[in-house]
Amino acid sequence: MxxxxxxxxxxxxxxxxxxxxxxxxxxxxxxxxxxxxxxxxxxxxxxxxxxxxxxxxxxxxxxxxxxxxxxxxxxxxxxxxxxxxxxxxxxxxxxxxxxxxxxxxxxxxxxxxxxxxxxxxxxxxxxxxxxxxxxxxxxxxxxxxxxxxxxxxxxxxxxxxxxxxxxxxxxxxxxxxxxxxxxxxxxxxxxxxxxxxxxxxxxxxxxxxxxxxxxxxxxxxxFHDRATVGNGVATLDDCALHVHATVVSRPTPDRAVIDTGSKSLSSDLVAPSVGKGFGMIREYPDAVIERVNEEHGMVDLSACAARPEIGERVRVLPNHVCVVVNLHDTVVRTRGGEIDGDGTGVWPVAARGRSR
Structure with a gap:
Protein backbone atom coordinates (compact mmCIF):
# COMPACT_ATOMS: atom_id res chain seq x y z
CA MET A 1 0.00 0.00 0.00
CA PHE A 223 4.82 12.91 18.18
CA HIS A 224 4.72 16.67 18.85
CA ASP A 225 1.94 18.80 17.37
CA ARG A 226 1.07 22.33 16.34
CA ALA A 227 0.92 23.47 19.95
CA THR A 228 4.40 22.23 20.89
CA VAL A 229 5.81 23.76 17.71
CA GLY A 230 4.10 27.01 18.65
CA ASN A 231 5.59 26.80 22.15
CA GLY A 232 9.06 26.56 20.66
CA VAL A 233 9.96 23.13 22.04
CA ALA A 234 9.79 21.44 18.63
CA THR A 235 10.04 22.23 14.93
CA LEU A 236 7.83 21.08 12.10
CA ASP A 237 10.50 18.52 11.27
CA ASP A 238 9.98 16.97 14.73
CA CYS A 239 6.27 16.30 14.10
CA ALA A 240 5.74 12.58 13.60
CA LEU A 241 1.96 12.31 13.17
CA HIS A 242 -0.26 13.87 10.53
CA VAL A 243 -3.85 13.17 9.59
CA HIS A 244 -4.02 12.48 5.86
CA ALA A 245 -7.16 13.92 4.30
CA THR A 246 -8.75 14.29 0.89
CA VAL A 247 -10.20 17.42 -0.66
CA VAL A 248 -13.79 16.38 -1.41
CA SER A 249 -15.28 19.70 -2.53
CA ARG A 250 -14.34 23.15 -3.85
CA PRO A 251 -17.63 25.10 -3.62
CA THR A 252 -15.89 28.43 -4.35
CA PRO A 253 -12.36 29.44 -5.41
CA ASP A 254 -11.64 30.49 -1.82
CA ARG A 255 -13.10 27.46 -0.05
CA ALA A 256 -12.26 23.78 0.06
CA VAL A 257 -13.80 20.99 2.10
CA ILE A 258 -11.74 18.07 3.40
CA ASP A 259 -13.07 14.75 4.68
CA THR A 260 -11.59 15.40 8.11
CA GLY A 261 -13.72 17.05 10.77
CA SER A 262 -14.03 17.04 14.54
CA LYS A 263 -14.18 13.22 14.66
CA SER A 264 -10.69 13.07 13.18
CA LEU A 265 -9.01 16.32 14.22
CA SER A 266 -10.89 17.17 17.43
CA SER A 267 -12.26 20.64 18.10
CA ASP A 268 -9.23 21.81 20.07
CA LEU A 269 -7.71 25.14 19.12
CA VAL A 270 -4.27 26.59 19.75
CA ALA A 271 -3.38 30.00 21.12
CA PRO A 272 -3.95 32.82 18.60
CA SER A 273 -0.21 33.50 18.68
CA VAL A 274 0.37 29.96 17.35
CA GLY A 275 -2.13 29.99 14.52
CA LYS A 276 -5.71 29.91 13.38
CA GLY A 277 -8.05 27.02 12.78
CA PHE A 278 -8.22 23.33 13.60
CA GLY A 279 -4.81 22.19 12.36
CA MET A 280 -2.17 23.14 9.82
CA ILE A 281 -2.26 21.83 6.27
CA ARG A 282 1.40 21.17 5.60
CA GLU A 283 1.19 21.52 1.82
CA TYR A 284 -0.76 24.78 2.10
CA PRO A 285 0.41 26.49 5.32
CA ASP A 286 -1.50 29.70 4.50
CA ALA A 287 -4.80 27.82 4.36
CA VAL A 288 -7.01 27.94 7.47
CA ILE A 289 -9.28 25.08 8.57
CA GLU A 290 -11.72 27.64 9.85
CA ARG A 291 -14.61 25.35 10.79
CA VAL A 292 -15.15 21.66 11.53
CA ASN A 293 -18.33 19.66 11.69
CA GLU A 294 -18.20 15.99 12.59
CA GLU A 295 -17.00 14.85 9.15
CA HIS A 296 -16.30 18.11 7.31
CA GLY A 297 -13.36 20.47 7.50
CA MET A 298 -14.04 23.83 5.87
CA VAL A 299 -10.85 25.41 4.61
CA ASP A 300 -10.34 29.10 3.82
CA LEU A 301 -7.95 29.35 0.86
CA SER A 302 -8.10 33.12 0.39
CA ALA A 303 -4.51 33.66 1.55
CA CYS A 304 -3.06 30.84 -0.59
CA ALA A 305 -1.12 31.47 -3.79
CA ALA A 306 -1.51 27.82 -4.82
CA ARG A 307 -4.71 25.92 -4.03
CA PRO A 308 -5.62 22.23 -3.84
CA GLU A 309 -7.86 20.48 -6.35
CA ILE A 310 -10.72 18.07 -5.70
CA GLY A 311 -9.29 14.63 -4.98
CA GLU A 312 -5.94 15.95 -3.78
CA ARG A 313 -4.42 14.42 -0.64
CA VAL A 314 -3.15 16.74 2.10
CA ARG A 315 -1.50 16.24 5.50
CA VAL A 316 -2.95 18.01 8.53
CA LEU A 317 -0.75 18.63 11.56
CA PRO A 318 -3.10 18.37 14.57
CA ASN A 319 -3.40 21.14 17.10
CA HIS A 320 -3.45 18.60 19.95
CA VAL A 321 -2.16 15.17 18.98
CA CYS A 322 -3.19 13.32 22.16
CA VAL A 323 -6.87 13.85 21.43
CA VAL A 324 -6.46 12.95 17.76
CA VAL A 325 -4.86 9.58 18.51
CA ASN A 326 -7.73 8.72 20.85
CA LEU A 327 -10.22 9.39 18.05
CA HIS A 328 -8.84 6.60 15.85
CA ASP A 329 -8.82 2.80 16.23
CA THR A 330 -5.62 2.46 14.19
CA VAL A 331 -2.75 4.47 12.76
CA VAL A 332 -0.58 3.75 9.74
CA ARG A 333 3.14 3.62 10.43
CA THR A 334 5.86 4.51 7.96
CA ARG A 335 9.63 4.25 8.04
CA GLY A 336 12.10 5.70 5.55
CA GLY A 337 9.19 7.16 3.61
CA GLU A 338 7.62 3.71 3.06
CA ILE A 339 4.73 1.88 4.66
CA ASP A 340 6.19 -0.19 7.50
CA GLY A 341 5.64 -3.78 8.51
CA ASP A 342 3.57 -6.23 6.48
CA GLY A 343 2.74 -3.76 3.74
CA THR A 344 -0.34 -2.32 5.43
CA GLY A 345 1.45 -0.58 8.27
CA VAL A 346 -1.73 -0.65 10.34
CA TRP A 347 -1.09 -0.35 14.07
CA PRO A 348 -3.93 -0.64 16.62
CA VAL A 349 -4.32 2.10 19.20
CA ALA A 350 -4.76 -0.51 21.89
CA ALA A 351 -5.64 1.76 24.83
CA ARG A 352 -7.95 4.01 22.82
CA GLY A 353 -11.15 4.94 24.60
CA ARG A 354 -10.03 3.55 27.97
CA SER A 355 -11.63 6.39 29.88
CA ARG A 356 -12.24 4.48 33.14
Whole structure:
Protein backbone atom coordinates (compact mmCIF):
# COMPACT_ATOMS: atom_id res chain seq x y z
CA MET A 1 0.00 0.00 0.00
CA UNK A 2 1.25 3.45 -0.83
CA UNK A 3 0.04 6.88 0.20
CA UNK A 4 -2.45 7.13 -2.65
CA UNK A 5 -4.05 3.83 -1.60
CA UNK A 6 -4.66 4.80 2.01
CA UNK A 7 -8.31 5.56 2.60
CA UNK A 8 -8.78 8.91 4.32
CA UNK A 9 -9.02 10.31 6.89
CA UNK A 10 -6.15 8.39 8.44
CA UNK A 11 -3.47 9.27 11.02
CA UNK A 12 0.01 8.40 9.75
CA UNK A 13 3.13 8.30 11.93
CA UNK A 14 6.74 8.48 10.82
CA UNK A 15 8.69 6.01 12.96
CA UNK A 16 12.03 7.58 12.09
CA UNK A 17 10.88 10.86 13.63
CA UNK A 18 9.33 9.01 16.58
CA UNK A 19 12.64 7.32 17.38
CA UNK A 20 14.55 10.60 17.08
CA UNK A 21 12.10 12.24 19.50
CA UNK A 22 12.37 9.37 21.99
CA UNK A 23 16.17 9.41 21.96
CA UNK A 24 16.33 13.18 22.29
CA UNK A 25 14.15 13.16 25.42
CA UNK A 26 15.99 10.24 27.01
CA UNK A 27 19.33 11.93 26.31
CA UNK A 28 18.05 15.15 27.89
CA UNK A 29 16.94 13.36 31.05
CA UNK A 30 20.17 11.38 31.28
CA UNK A 31 22.23 14.55 30.86
CA UNK A 32 20.43 16.31 33.71
CA UNK A 33 20.02 13.39 36.09
CA UNK A 34 16.25 13.17 35.70
CA UNK A 35 14.36 9.88 35.57
CA UNK A 36 12.00 9.67 32.61
CA UNK A 37 8.52 8.23 33.09
CA UNK A 38 6.67 8.91 29.81
CA UNK A 39 2.93 9.46 29.78
CA UNK A 40 1.32 7.01 27.37
CA UNK A 41 -1.91 9.02 27.02
CA UNK A 42 -0.44 10.53 23.85
CA UNK A 43 0.21 7.35 21.89
CA UNK A 44 -1.76 4.64 23.78
CA UNK A 45 0.28 1.92 22.03
CA UNK A 46 2.11 -0.78 24.03
CA UNK A 47 4.85 -1.22 21.41
CA UNK A 48 5.82 2.43 21.78
CA UNK A 49 5.71 2.25 25.58
CA UNK A 50 7.98 -0.78 25.53
CA UNK A 51 10.38 1.10 23.25
CA UNK A 52 10.43 4.04 25.66
CA UNK A 53 11.42 1.69 28.49
CA UNK A 54 14.01 -0.07 26.31
CA UNK A 55 15.66 3.30 25.70
CA UNK A 56 15.95 4.01 29.43
CA UNK A 57 12.62 5.14 30.88
CA UNK A 58 12.12 3.90 34.45
CA UNK A 59 8.48 3.09 33.80
CA UNK A 60 5.39 4.72 32.35
CA UNK A 61 2.58 7.02 33.43
CA UNK A 62 -1.08 6.21 32.81
CA UNK A 63 -4.06 8.45 33.34
CA UNK A 64 -6.74 5.78 33.68
CA UNK A 65 -6.83 2.20 34.91
CA UNK A 66 -8.03 1.00 31.51
CA UNK A 67 -4.80 2.27 29.97
CA UNK A 68 -2.75 0.59 32.69
CA UNK A 69 -4.54 -2.73 32.13
CA UNK A 70 -3.63 -2.67 28.44
CA UNK A 71 -0.02 -1.82 29.23
CA UNK A 72 0.40 -4.48 31.92
CA UNK A 73 -1.08 -7.07 29.54
CA UNK A 74 1.67 -6.06 27.09
CA UNK A 75 4.45 -6.57 29.65
CA UNK A 76 4.93 -3.12 31.22
CA UNK A 77 5.76 -3.62 34.88
CA UNK A 78 6.28 -0.17 36.50
CA UNK A 79 3.33 2.20 36.31
CA UNK A 80 2.36 5.49 37.93
CA UNK A 81 -1.33 6.36 37.94
CA UNK A 82 -1.38 10.15 37.77
CA UNK A 83 -5.16 10.45 38.09
CA UNK A 84 -7.28 10.06 41.25
CA UNK A 85 -8.52 6.52 41.87
CA UNK A 86 -11.75 6.59 43.89
CA UNK A 87 -14.25 3.89 44.88
CA UNK A 88 -14.62 0.15 45.35
CA UNK A 89 -14.76 -0.78 41.66
CA UNK A 90 -11.49 0.97 40.96
CA UNK A 91 -9.90 -0.46 44.08
CA UNK A 92 -10.59 -3.97 42.78
CA UNK A 93 -9.04 -3.18 39.39
CA UNK A 94 -6.04 -1.44 40.95
CA UNK A 95 -5.55 -4.42 43.24
CA UNK A 96 -5.55 -6.78 40.28
CA UNK A 97 -2.92 -4.63 38.59
CA UNK A 98 -0.78 -4.48 41.73
CA UNK A 99 -0.58 -8.27 41.75
CA UNK A 100 1.09 -8.10 38.33
CA UNK A 101 3.13 -4.88 38.31
CA UNK A 102 4.76 -2.27 40.53
CA UNK A 103 2.07 0.37 40.97
CA UNK A 104 2.17 3.93 42.27
CA UNK A 105 -0.81 6.24 42.56
CA UNK A 106 -1.07 10.00 43.02
CA UNK A 107 -3.53 11.11 45.70
CA UNK A 108 -4.63 14.47 47.08
CA UNK A 109 -7.27 13.45 49.61
CA UNK A 110 -8.02 10.80 52.26
CA UNK A 111 -10.77 9.15 50.19
CA UNK A 112 -8.31 8.40 47.39
CA UNK A 113 -5.82 7.12 49.98
CA UNK A 114 -8.42 4.72 51.39
CA UNK A 115 -9.14 3.43 47.88
CA UNK A 116 -5.47 2.68 47.27
CA UNK A 117 -5.12 1.05 50.69
CA UNK A 118 -8.12 -1.15 49.89
CA UNK A 119 -6.49 -2.12 46.58
CA UNK A 120 -3.22 -2.98 48.33
CA UNK A 121 -5.09 -5.15 50.83
CA UNK A 122 -6.82 -7.02 48.00
CA UNK A 123 -3.55 -7.47 46.14
CA UNK A 124 -1.54 -8.50 49.16
CA UNK A 125 1.17 -6.18 47.82
CA UNK A 126 2.36 -2.71 48.75
CA UNK A 127 1.38 0.21 46.52
CA UNK A 128 3.37 3.42 46.39
CA UNK A 129 1.75 6.80 47.01
CA UNK A 130 2.71 10.19 45.62
CA UNK A 131 1.01 13.18 47.21
CA UNK A 132 -0.04 15.51 44.42
CA UNK A 133 0.29 19.26 44.88
CA UNK A 134 -1.06 22.07 42.72
CA UNK A 135 1.51 24.16 40.85
CA UNK A 136 -0.98 26.71 39.59
CA UNK A 137 -3.21 24.81 37.16
CA UNK A 138 -6.07 24.91 39.69
CA UNK A 139 -6.94 21.29 39.03
CA UNK A 140 -6.17 18.35 41.34
CA UNK A 141 -3.52 18.59 44.05
CA UNK A 142 -3.26 19.91 47.59
CA UNK A 143 -2.62 23.62 47.72
CA UNK A 144 -0.40 23.98 50.81
CA UNK A 145 2.65 22.26 52.27
CA UNK A 146 0.70 21.67 55.49
CA UNK A 147 -1.94 19.71 53.55
CA UNK A 148 0.75 17.70 51.78
CA UNK A 149 2.43 16.85 55.07
CA UNK A 150 -0.85 15.85 56.73
CA UNK A 151 -1.65 13.52 53.84
CA UNK A 152 1.87 12.07 53.87
CA UNK A 153 1.53 11.37 57.59
CA UNK A 154 -1.73 9.56 56.86
CA UNK A 155 0.03 7.47 54.21
CA UNK A 156 2.79 6.51 56.63
CA UNK A 157 0.17 5.45 59.17
CA UNK A 158 -1.81 3.34 56.68
CA UNK A 159 -1.11 -0.37 56.18
CA UNK A 160 -0.33 -1.61 52.68
CA UNK A 161 0.81 1.69 51.18
CA UNK A 162 4.19 3.39 51.00
CA UNK A 163 4.94 7.12 50.83
CA UNK A 164 7.22 7.59 47.80
CA UNK A 165 7.17 11.37 47.36
CA UNK A 166 5.40 14.22 45.62
CA UNK A 167 3.87 14.82 42.19
CA UNK A 168 2.66 17.91 40.34
CA UNK A 169 1.46 19.06 36.94
CA UNK A 170 2.56 21.19 35.28
CA UNK A 171 6.00 22.02 36.59
CA UNK A 172 5.89 25.80 36.84
CA UNK A 173 7.50 28.73 38.62
CA UNK A 174 5.53 27.70 41.71
CA UNK A 175 6.96 24.17 41.77
CA UNK A 176 10.48 24.71 43.14
CA UNK A 177 9.38 26.94 46.07
CA UNK A 178 6.76 24.36 47.05
CA UNK A 179 9.34 21.55 46.89
CA UNK A 180 11.83 23.52 48.99
CA UNK A 181 9.24 24.32 51.66
CA UNK A 182 8.01 20.72 51.63
CA UNK A 183 11.50 19.31 52.09
CA UNK A 184 12.02 21.46 55.15
CA UNK A 185 8.65 20.58 56.70
CA UNK A 186 8.90 16.87 55.87
CA UNK A 187 12.45 16.62 57.21
CA UNK A 188 11.29 18.15 60.47
CA UNK A 189 8.57 15.51 60.61
CA UNK A 190 11.02 12.70 59.86
CA UNK A 191 9.44 11.81 56.50
CA UNK A 192 11.69 11.34 53.47
CA UNK A 193 10.59 12.64 50.06
CA UNK A 194 12.10 9.97 47.86
CA UNK A 195 10.96 11.35 44.49
CA UNK A 196 9.37 14.45 43.05
CA UNK A 197 7.60 13.87 39.75
CA UNK A 198 6.81 16.75 37.42
CA UNK A 199 5.43 16.92 33.93
CA UNK A 200 4.54 18.80 30.81
CA UNK A 201 5.97 18.93 27.28
CA UNK A 202 5.25 22.64 26.54
CA UNK A 203 8.38 23.86 28.38
CA UNK A 204 10.20 20.56 28.66
CA UNK A 205 13.73 21.67 27.79
CA UNK A 206 13.91 23.85 30.90
CA UNK A 207 12.62 21.25 33.38
CA UNK A 208 16.12 20.64 34.74
CA UNK A 209 16.03 24.19 36.10
CA UNK A 210 13.25 23.22 38.52
CA UNK A 211 15.24 22.60 41.68
CA UNK A 212 14.17 19.43 43.47
CA UNK A 213 12.54 17.70 40.51
CA UNK A 214 13.72 14.08 40.19
CA UNK A 215 11.39 12.59 37.59
CA UNK A 216 9.84 13.83 34.36
CA UNK A 217 6.45 12.81 32.98
CA UNK A 218 5.96 13.89 29.36
CA UNK A 219 3.74 12.52 26.62
CA UNK A 220 3.32 14.77 23.59
CA UNK A 221 7.06 14.77 22.84
CA UNK A 222 6.80 11.40 21.09
CA PHE A 223 4.82 12.91 18.18
CA HIS A 224 4.72 16.67 18.85
CA ASP A 225 1.94 18.80 17.37
CA ARG A 226 1.07 22.33 16.34
CA ALA A 227 0.92 23.47 19.95
CA THR A 228 4.40 22.23 20.89
CA VAL A 229 5.81 23.76 17.71
CA GLY A 230 4.10 27.01 18.65
CA ASN A 231 5.59 26.80 22.15
CA GLY A 232 9.06 26.56 20.66
CA VAL A 233 9.96 23.13 22.04
CA ALA A 234 9.79 21.44 18.63
CA THR A 235 10.04 22.23 14.93
CA LEU A 236 7.83 21.08 12.10
CA ASP A 237 10.50 18.52 11.27
CA ASP A 238 9.98 16.97 14.73
CA CYS A 239 6.27 16.30 14.10
CA ALA A 240 5.74 12.58 13.60
CA LEU A 241 1.96 12.31 13.17
CA HIS A 242 -0.26 13.87 10.53
CA VAL A 243 -3.85 13.17 9.59
CA HIS A 244 -4.02 12.48 5.86
CA ALA A 245 -7.16 13.92 4.30
CA THR A 246 -8.75 14.29 0.89
CA VAL A 247 -10.20 17.42 -0.66
CA VAL A 248 -13.79 16.38 -1.41
CA SER A 249 -15.28 19.70 -2.53
CA ARG A 250 -14.34 23.15 -3.85
CA PRO A 251 -17.63 25.10 -3.62
CA THR A 252 -15.89 28.43 -4.35
CA PRO A 253 -12.36 29.44 -5.41
CA ASP A 254 -11.64 30.49 -1.82
CA ARG A 255 -13.10 27.46 -0.05
CA ALA A 256 -12.26 23.78 0.06
CA VAL A 257 -13.80 20.99 2.10
CA ILE A 258 -11.74 18.07 3.40
CA ASP A 259 -13.07 14.75 4.68
CA THR A 260 -11.59 15.40 8.11
CA GLY A 261 -13.72 17.05 10.77
CA SER A 262 -14.03 17.04 14.54
CA LYS A 263 -14.18 13.22 14.66
CA SER A 264 -10.69 13.07 13.18
CA LEU A 265 -9.01 16.32 14.22
CA SER A 266 -10.89 17.17 17.43
CA SER A 267 -12.26 20.64 18.10
CA ASP A 268 -9.23 21.81 20.07
CA LEU A 269 -7.71 25.14 19.12
CA VAL A 270 -4.27 26.59 19.75
CA ALA A 271 -3.38 30.00 21.12
CA PRO A 272 -3.95 32.82 18.60
CA SER A 273 -0.21 33.50 18.68
CA VAL A 274 0.37 29.96 17.35
CA GLY A 275 -2.13 29.99 14.52
CA LYS A 276 -5.71 29.91 13.38
CA GLY A 277 -8.05 27.02 12.78
CA PHE A 278 -8.22 23.33 13.60
CA GLY A 279 -4.81 22.19 12.36
CA MET A 280 -2.17 23.14 9.82
CA ILE A 281 -2.26 21.83 6.27
CA ARG A 282 1.40 21.17 5.60
CA GLU A 283 1.19 21.52 1.82
CA TYR A 284 -0.76 24.78 2.10
CA PRO A 285 0.41 26.49 5.32
CA ASP A 286 -1.50 29.70 4.50
CA ALA A 287 -4.80 27.82 4.36
CA VAL A 288 -7.01 27.94 7.47
CA ILE A 289 -9.28 25.08 8.57
CA GLU A 290 -11.72 27.64 9.85
CA ARG A 291 -14.61 25.35 10.79
CA VAL A 292 -15.15 21.66 11.53
CA ASN A 293 -18.33 19.66 11.69
CA GLU A 294 -18.20 15.99 12.59
CA GLU A 295 -17.00 14.85 9.15
CA HIS A 296 -16.30 18.11 7.31
CA GLY A 297 -13.36 20.47 7.50
CA MET A 298 -14.04 23.83 5.87
CA VAL A 299 -10.85 25.41 4.61
CA ASP A 300 -10.34 29.10 3.82
CA LEU A 301 -7.95 29.35 0.86
CA SER A 302 -8.10 33.12 0.39
CA ALA A 303 -4.51 33.66 1.55
CA CYS A 304 -3.06 30.84 -0.59
CA ALA A 305 -1.12 31.47 -3.79
CA ALA A 306 -1.51 27.82 -4.82
CA ARG A 307 -4.71 25.92 -4.03
CA PRO A 308 -5.62 22.23 -3.84
CA GLU A 309 -7.86 20.48 -6.35
CA ILE A 310 -10.72 18.07 -5.70
CA GLY A 311 -9.29 14.63 -4.98
CA GLU A 312 -5.94 15.95 -3.78
CA ARG A 313 -4.42 14.42 -0.64
CA VAL A 314 -3.15 16.74 2.10
CA ARG A 315 -1.50 16.24 5.50
CA VAL A 316 -2.95 18.01 8.53
CA LEU A 317 -0.75 18.63 11.56
CA PRO A 318 -3.10 18.37 14.57
CA ASN A 319 -3.40 21.14 17.10
CA HIS A 320 -3.45 18.60 19.95
CA VAL A 321 -2.16 15.17 18.98
CA CYS A 322 -3.19 13.32 22.16
CA VAL A 323 -6.87 13.85 21.43
CA VAL A 324 -6.46 12.95 17.76
CA VAL A 325 -4.86 9.58 18.51
CA ASN A 326 -7.73 8.72 20.85
CA LEU A 327 -10.22 9.39 18.05
CA HIS A 328 -8.84 6.60 15.85
CA ASP A 329 -8.82 2.80 16.23
CA THR A 330 -5.62 2.46 14.19
CA VAL A 331 -2.75 4.47 12.76
CA VAL A 332 -0.58 3.75 9.74
CA ARG A 333 3.14 3.62 10.43
CA THR A 334 5.86 4.51 7.96
CA ARG A 335 9.63 4.25 8.04
CA GLY A 336 12.10 5.70 5.55
CA GLY A 337 9.19 7.16 3.61
CA GLU A 338 7.62 3.71 3.06
CA ILE A 339 4.73 1.88 4.66
CA ASP A 340 6.19 -0.19 7.50
CA GLY A 341 5.64 -3.78 8.51
CA ASP A 342 3.57 -6.23 6.48
CA GLY A 343 2.74 -3.76 3.74
CA THR A 344 -0.34 -2.32 5.43
CA GLY A 345 1.45 -0.58 8.27
CA VAL A 346 -1.73 -0.65 10.34
CA TRP A 347 -1.09 -0.35 14.07
CA PRO A 348 -3.93 -0.64 16.62
CA VAL A 349 -4.32 2.10 19.20
CA ALA A 350 -4.76 -0.51 21.89
CA ALA A 351 -5.64 1.76 24.83
CA ARG A 352 -7.95 4.01 22.82
CA GLY A 353 -11.15 4.94 24.60
CA ARG A 354 -10.03 3.55 27.97
CA SER A 355 -11.63 6.39 29.88
CA ARG A 356 -12.24 4.48 33.14
Missing amino acids: NDAEMDTPVPVIDLDIVMANLRRMQDYCDLHGLKLRPHIKTHKMPDLALEQVRLGAVGITCQKLGEAEVMVDAGLTDILMSYPVIGAAKAARLGALARRATMRVAVDNPVALRTVADAASQAGREIGILVEFDSGRLRTGVTTVDEALALARAVVATDGVRFDGLMTYPSSAATAPFIAAAKEAFAAAGIEIGMVSGGGTPDVWSKHETVGLTELRVGTYI
